[in-house]
Structures are given as structure tokens and as C-alpha cells.
Amino acid sequence: MTKAPSTGSGQALAGRVLKGDRRALSRVLSLVESGDAQGRAIMRRLYPKTGQAHVVGITGPTGSGKSTLVFALAKEFRRRGKTVGVVAIDPTSPYTQGALLGDRIRMQSLTSDPGVFIRSMATRGALGGLAATTNDVITVLDAAGKDVILVETVGAGQDEVEIVDTAHTTVVVSVPGAGDEIQTLKAGILEIADILAVNKADQPRADITAKQLHVFLTLDREDGWTIPIIKTVAVREESMDELADAIEKHREFLRSSGGLEAAARQRAQRQLLAAARRMVMGRILAQAEANGHLHELIDAVAKRQLDPHTAASRLIEASRG
Numbered sequence: 001m002t003k004a005p006s007t008g009s010g011q012a013l014a015g016r017v018l019k020g021d022r023r024a025l026s027r028v029l030s031l032v033e034s035g036d037a038q039g040r041a042i043m044r045r046l047y048p049k050t051g052q053a054h055v056v057g058i059t060g061p062t063g064s065g066k067s068t069l070v071f072a073l074a075k076e077f078r079r080r081g082k083t084v085g086v087v088a089i090d091p092t093s094p095y096t097q098g099a100l101l102g103d104r105i106r107m108q109s110l111t112s113d114p115g116v117f118i119r120s121m122a123t124r125g126a127l128g129g130l131a132a133t134t135n136d137v138i139t140v141l142d143a144a145g146k147d148v149i150l151v152e153t154v155g156a157g158q159d160e161v162e163i164v165d166t167a168h169t170t171v172v173v174s175v176p177g178a179g180d181e182i183q184t185l186k187a188g189i190l191e192i193a194d195i196l197a198v199n200k201a202d203q204p205r206a207d208i209t210a211k212q213l214h215v216f217l218t219l220d221r222e223d224g225w226t227i228p229i230i231k232t233v234a235v236r237e238e239s240m241d242e243l244a245d246a247i248e249k250h251r252e253f254l255r256s257s258g259g260l261e262a263a264a265r266q267r268a269q270r271q272l273l274a275a276a277r278r279m280v281m282g283r284i285l286a287q288a289e290a291n292g293h294l295h296e297l298i299d300a301v302a303k304r305q306l307d308p309h310t311a312a313s314r315l316i317e318a319s320r321g
């Protein structure tokens with residue numbers, strides 16, 4: 001048997017991903033991101049082999065230094081002998097374009113490391129939704145054997161919140177400021193934070209901000225975890241050891257408290273239902289579009305001849321017939 005397996009074969013591609021082959025990994029990620037049927041077939045093969053990676057969400061306001069932090073943190077995990085996957089959901093991603101020279105140089109030291117794989121997802125509104133696609137990308141990186149997967153999101157829209165749900169550990173990155181940060185954090189983002197990073201700690205007010213966070217936020221959570229506040233200077237790669245320690249400690253906490261299993265079940269439920277919703281919706285809409293019902297019903301609702309609920313029932317009825 002000298003014949004090499006066809007590179008296009010799903011089975012061969014899945015096998016190569018499991019061995020950590022970078023080219024196969026890129027190819028499969030493209031298939032998965034484009035919603036290709038072969039991509040889904042490969043996912044079927046890969047999924048049972050996953051669940052080993054620690055998924056870390058890095059979220060926070062625009063410009064707080066998330067990308068810089070992700071790179072510095074990736075390097076720290078490499079120093080610890082871990083392989084790293086990076087997923088950036090960022091339309092203006094410095095991973096691909098528009099990066100400042102200093103950022104690019106910093107990045108090159110990582111992109112040339114075979115133990116690191118970086119995937120930037122600039123495709124908003126991709127087929128099946130951003131969150132679904134991101135989950136698939138994470139699954140593929142996990143199958144490729146990445147120990148830690150860092151996922152950067154801006155943390156604003158619904159999609160981002162869903163993605164944060166996917167992470168085992170979420171780091172919320174804030175910056176020293178005038179105090180409105182605390183209101184923002186209090187207003188909701190803290191619910192998703194397992195670790196708070198006050199980045200740009202080289203700037204004035206970093207100490208005050210960190211102290212205010214300690215005073216105004218309830219850091220002791222009901223599940224027994226205490227949210228650490230870590231001052232970082234991502235541009236200088238400072239405090240990355242402390243941050244990586246906190247992430248590993250949180251993973252240990254999840255493991256020993258049973259949180260890992262509970263979260264896995266919740267995630268499974270969410271992903272299953274989301275996939276089912278997409279499939280049902282996809283079918284109904286495709287059919288209604290093909291037979292012209294969709295446009296008729298839209299017109300009827302717009303002209304107030306039908307209310308949206310009745311129109312929706314007719315849409316579903318029509319797809320059965």
C-alpha cells in the first residue's frame with residue numbers, strides 16, 4: 001500500500017487533526033467555519049476525542065489589552081510546557097491585520113512556535129451563528145491536542161456571552177479608570193468573571209482601581225470560589241505567571257468541586273438545543289422561502305393583516321405540508 005490517502009477525505013483529515021497536523025487543522029477549521037457538510041462529518045469523528053482542553057475566555061471592553069494579554073499568557077503556558085490554541089473573535093483582529101509593528105513582532109515569536117495555533121474569526125453572522133461556529137473551532141483545537149485554548153471576545157453581544165458560557169474559566173480584563181468600570185463590572189460582567197485582570201497596571205490609578213474593586217465587589221462566590229484580582233502589564237508580559245496560576249487554580253477548583261461535570265452537562269444541553277433550533281429554523285425557512293410563503297407572510301404582517309404569532313404558526317404549518 002503506497003497510495004497516500006486523499007487529502008480531501010474526511011476520515012483522513014480527521015485522523016491528521018487528531019495527530020496535531022497543522023495543515024489538516026487549518027483545512028478542517030475552514031470547512032467547519034463555512035458550515036460545509038464534510039466539516040460536520042469530521043466534527044462527528046472528532047467530538048468523542050475531545051474534552052481534555054481547558055477553555056479560557058478572555059473578555060472585556062475594546063482596547064483593554066485582551067489580544068496583548070492573550071499573547072503574553074500563551075507564552076507563559078508554553079513556558080509551562082502546555083500547548084496552546086488561540087481563538088480571536090475580533091473583526092479588527094491584530095492577529096491578521098492592522099497590527100502595530102510592536103504587536104506584530106510580539107506575535108511572530110508565537111506564530112512560529114509549533115505548540116501554538118492561532119485562529120482569528122472575523123466572520124460575524126457566519127452560518128449557524130458566531131457562537132456555534134466558535135464552539136466548533138474550539139472542539140477542533142481540542143481534538144488536535146491543545147492543552148489550553150484561549151478565546152478572546154469583546155464581551156458585548158449575545159454571541160459573546162454565549163461563548164463565555166463555553167469557557168471553563170473566564171478572565172475579565174478591565175483597565176485603570178475613573179470608577180465607572182466598577183459600575184460596569186457590577187452591572188453584570190462580574191457574573192461571568194472567574195478572574196479579574198486590571199490590565200495596563202503601568203498607568204496611574206491602577207492601584208486605586210484594584211482597591212476599589214476589592215471594596216465594592218463581592219468576590220466570594222456562593223460556589224466557594226473567590227475571584228482574584230490581578231494587576232497585569234500585558235505589553236511587558238508582567239504578572240503572567242500569577243494569572244496563569246490563577247487559571248490553573250480555577251481549573252483545579254472546578255475539578256474538585258464537581259463544577260466541571262455540571263458545566264459540561266449544561267453546555268451539552270445548550271449546544272444540543274441551539275443546534276436543534278438552528279436545524280428546525282433552517283428547514284422551515286428554506287421551505288417557506290422556496291414556495292414563496294415567507295414573503296407573503298412578511299407582507300401580511302407588515303400590512304397588519306396578520307399578527308406575527310399567527311403568521312409564525314402558518315409558517316410552521318406550511319412547512320409540514
Ligand SMILES: Nc1nc2c(ncn2[C@@H]2O[C@H](COP(=O)(O)OP(=O)(O)OP(=O)(O)O)[C@@H](O)[C@H]2O)c(=O)[nH]1
Pocket residue numbers: 061062063064065066067068069090092094154199200201202203232233234235236
Ligand atoms: N500601557 C499599556 N498599554 C497596553 C497594555 N496592554 C495592552 N496595551 C496597549 O493597548 C492597546 C490595545 O491592546 P489590544 O491588545 O489590541 O486590546 P484589545 O482589548 O484586544 O482590543 P480590541 O480587540 O480592539 O477590543 C495596544 O496599543 C496595546 O499595546 C499594558 O499593559 N499597558
Ligand SMILES: [Mg+2]
Pocket residue numbers: 066067068090093094152
Ligand atoms: Mg483584540
